[in-house]
Amino acid sequence: MGRIKKFRLFTGSMLVAAALASPVLQAQETAKFALFHDFTKVYTFVADEISQGQRDYVTLINEEGGIKGYKFEALVRDHGNEPQRGIELYNRAREEGVVYYNFFSTPVSNAIVPRALQDKVVLGMPLTGRADAIVGEVFPYVFPMMATYWSQAARILQYIEESEGGLKGKKIAYVHIDSPFGREPIPIVDKLSRQKSFELRTFAYPSPGNEQSAVWSDVRRYRPDHVILWGAGNAQLVSIREAVRNGIDPAKMLSVVWLTETDMKNVGERTAIGIKRAEVVKPGRDHPIIQRILDKVYKAGKGAGPEERVGSSYYNYGVADMVVTFEGVKLALEKFGPPLTSEKLKLGLEMIRDLDTQGFMPPVTITEQDHQGGGYARVSQWDGKAWVPVSDWAAAFQDVVWEQARESAAKFNQTK
C-alpha cells in the first residue's frame, strides 16, 4: 500500500512538474512567418516599406513578450516576382514549418494558391493576388484580409456618387496599365456603369507605363468628369504628369491604393494638389500602434530600416497585414492552445469580429465565407503635404463585388 501511495505521489508530482514546466517550454516556442517580397524587379516601389512595416510589427510583438508563450520570426527573402523562385521559397519554408505565408506579388501568389489549398497552409494576400479569393468556401486557406482591387474600385465610384450627388450621366475615364492588374477591376466598373448609368471609357497604356502621352491626349479629348487611375510605381508618376500637362484637374482624379507620399514628392508636392486615392489603412505616425513601434522598436535600435519611413502609407500597410495576422494568432492560441499550426491560424483568422484598431484600419471581420474582412476602404486627398481623409470607412457595392467574386470562384472550382 505504502509503495503504491509513494508511486502515486511520484507520478502526481511528475505531472505537476510537467504542467509547471510546459509554460516554460512554451516560452521558447517560435512560430515562423514567411514574409517574402519582390525587392528586385517589379514591386520595388513598395516592397521595402511594406517589408519594414511587417518586420517592425513582428519585433514589437516579440519585445512585448510574444503571444501566449510564442515568439515570432520573420523569414524575409527576395523572389524577384518570378513564380519558380516563389515556389522554391514556398517549398523551403514549408520544410521549416512556417505557419503564415505572404508573397506580396500577384504572379507569385497566384502560382502558390493551388499549392496552399492543397497543403492547407495560410496564404495572406492583402492587396495582391486574385480578387475572387475573398470567397472563403472556395479558397479556405487564402486571406486577402483587406479591400481588394474590386472593392477599391467600387469604393472610388461610391465616393464620386456621394460627393457629386449621383453617378447618372457622368463621364468616367478609367485609365489603366495594360496588364492583368490594370484590367482586373474592369468587370466591376463596367457592371456598375450599367447599373448606375454613367458613361465609362477605358484607356490602356502599355506596360510598364513609362510612355503614356498618346493615351492622355485621348483622355483629354474625351473630356471626362472623373478619371480613375489604375497603375503602380513609376507608371503613376507618368500618369499624373501627363494628366496635368493635358489640363486635367487633379481634383477629378482618383487612384488605386498605389499612390504614396514618395510618389507625390517625386512628381512635385504641389503639382497635383487635390488628387485622391483609395486607402485601406490610415497613413502617418499619429496612432498608438505606430507610437508603440517607435517607442519599443526604434528607441531600442531594433528597427528594420530607416526611421523616416515609419508611418508612410506603404509602411502602415505592412503593419496592418501583421496586425490582422497576429489577431488571428492570438484567437487561435486562446481557443485551441499550442502548438500553433497553419490550420489553427486559419480558424483563428476566421474568428476575427470587428477588430478594433483604434482607427488604424476599418473594422475587420473575417468569417468562414468572407476572407476580405468586410471590404472597407476610404478616399483620401493630397493637400500638398499629406493625405487627408475625405470620406469615412465604408464597404461599397459589395453585392456587385461578391456576385463577380462568386462567379469567378465557381470557375476556379470547376477546374481545380
Next chain:
Amino acid sequence: MFYRQSGIYHTRYEATRRLWPIPFERWQVGVILLLVLAAPFYLSALYLQSYLLPWLIWSAATLSLTLLMGVAGQLHFGYAAVMAIGAYSAIHLVRFGLPFEFAFLGAGLIAALIGCLFGAAALRVKGLYLVMATLAMQYLVDWLIINVPAISGGAHATLQAPSARILFFSLENDLVRYYFALAWAVLLTVFLLNVKRTSFGRALVAIRDKDYAASVIGVNPFRYKLLAFFTSSFLGGMSGAVLAFCFYRAVTPEQFSFNVSTQLVAMVLVGGLGSVIGAFLGAGFVLLAPMILTNIVAMLSDFGWLNVSVNLLSHLPLMIYGALILGFLLAEPLGLAKIYDNIRNYFLVWPFKHSRR
C-alpha cells in the same frame, strides 16, 4: 585518364556511329540516368519539386530552342510566347474535354503553326532583323493573352491546369509529374543528339553556316528554315504544356513574359549554342543560380557574417549572378558546354598535353 580510348577498335560501321563510342561516357550517361530515375527516393520533396523538376523542364525548353538557335542558326527572342501558346492550348484543350495525350500533341501543333507564321519572317530577314520579328511575336502573343479573357481565364488572368491523366496515371501526383517531365526531357535529349546526325540536321547546319552556300549544294532554305521553326516550336509548345501541367499548375501571362524569353536565350548562350549538354548546364545555371545564391547570401546573413539591409541582401545574389555570367563568358565564350569539353579533352589525352584527334 578517364576517357580511355585505348583498346577500342571499331570493326563495324554501327560501332563508330554510336552516340557514345567511349565506354566511360556510356557509364557516365547510365549513372546520371539512374541518379535522376532514383531521385524521388533520395531527394527531399523540396529539392525534387523546386530544383530538379523545373531544371528538367527548362532544359527541355532550352533543347527545343537550341535546335533553332544553335543548330539552324535562326535567332528567336520570343520563345516564351511559343511556350505560352503550348501551355494555354494544352489547358484549353483538356478543359474542352480532350484526353491529355491528344491535348499535349495539339498544344505542340498549335504552337508549331503559329510559330511557323512568325518564322516565315526568317525567309526574308536574318540576324538582328529576325530578332525584331520574333520580338513582335512575343509582344503580340502577350497582348492577345492579356486582352482576350477567353484565353487568359477571366479578370485575374490566371488559368488553373485542370486535373488530367497521362496514360493511366493522374497528373495530380507529384511522382507522376516528375517522371513525366523526366521522360519528356530524356526524349528531347535523345532526339536532339540524333537529329544532328540526320540529313535534316545536316541541312539545318548548312543553312546556319551560309544559306546561299546551302542552296548551292541543293538544300532548300525555304523548306528547311520553315521546318526548323516548325519543329522547334512544336517541341517548345509541348515543353510549355509540360511546364504548365507539371510545374506551375496555374498559368498567368507573367510566366511567359519577355523576361522569360531572354532567360531562355541566356540558357542557350550560357550553355553553349547547339550543344545538348550545354542546354542542361545553361538551364541549370540560369534557373538555379539565382535561387542558390539567394539562399547562400541569406544563410551568411543569418549567421551574422553579412550585416547589410534586406534590400542590398536581395540585390547581392543578382550582382554575383551577373558577375558569374560575365566571368563564364569571358573565360569561355562558347559557353559552359565548351568548358566541359575542355576538361574532357584534357583527360582524353592525359598525361600528354596534345594528341591527334
